[in-house]
Amino acid sequence: MLTETDYRVRFAIYQTFAEGVNPSSAIIAPKVRIPQKAVYESFERLKTSKVIVLDPHTKEIKVAMPFSTVETPFRVLAGEHTYYGCSAWDAFGIAVMMGGDAMVQTTCADCEGPIVYRVEQKQLADAHGVAHFAVPAAHWWDNIAYTWETIRFFRSDDHVMEWSAQTETPIGEVAAIARLWQLSRHWYDNRMSPDWRKPPRESLQEMLRDHGFTGSFWSLTG
Ligand SMILES: [Zn+2]
Structure with missing residues (x-):
């Protein structure tokens, strides 16, 4: 269960990312005005609730979805900052959360050809290409790094x-870009808000369903 303090810590984490800074316990503690030890405890609860991922050694934040603290192939330019998403979907998530115009700069996983998506006035200006998910939704957290x-x-x-054959990655589901964008707009809609609360699984399933992500692959319960 997440406490009100955990939600304040969560909000401070996203504010820090938005400022172009990787959040650490030392940065978060004064922002939330709690001791660093309490921040670490909060991090653990946020990890258990699958809001963030921690470095197992330092206990610091590695990822607060959709933001990654390390560079990934999913670069997002928004405002005056450059961000990195955990996955293709997370890159769209960052663009949604930042609110303004943005540019997703990535490459085709197969041929490494450049792929760019521009977001203008909350709309996706380019909807070429596709997104591919290899891991069924019920198994996303079995190995979240691989899922991303x-x-x-x-x-x-x-x-x-071609990529599936080359890398021996199973074919999962291919999603049209426009549909993934619409899902992302909904999924990441109020995550920059201090009032965000973790939605129940049923609401997430409904969001997927509303955007046409149906069938056993997208079932969060398997
Ligand atoms: Zn390619």
């Missing part, structure tokens, strides 16, 4: 097939 690694943008279905 395999949520990628591709130039076309053919490039997904």
Whole structure:
């Protein structure tokens, strides 16, 4: 269970990311006005609730979805900062959370050809290519690093097939870019708000369903 303090810590984490800074316990403690020890305790609860991922050694934040503290192939330019998403979907998530115009700069996972998406007035200006998810929703958290690694943008279905064969990655589901963008707008809608509260699984399932992500692959319960 997350406490009100945990939610204040969560909000401070996203504010810090938005400022272009990787959040650490030392940065968060004065922002929330609690001791650093209490921040670490909060981090643990946020980790258990799958809001953030911690470095197992330092106990500091590695990821607060959709933001990654390390560079990834999913670069997002928004405002005056550059951010890195955990996956293709997370890159859209960052663009949604930042609110203004943004540019997602990535590459096709197969041929490494550049793929750019521009977000203007909350709309996706380019909807070329596809996104591919290898891992079914019920198994996303079995190995979240692998799940993110395999949520990628591709130039076309053919490039997904080629990549799957080359990397021996199972074919999961291909999502049209426009549909993934609409899902992202909904999924990440109020995450920059201090009032965000973790939605129940049923609401997340409903969001997926509302945007056409149906069938057993997208079932969060398997
Ligand atoms: Zn390609």
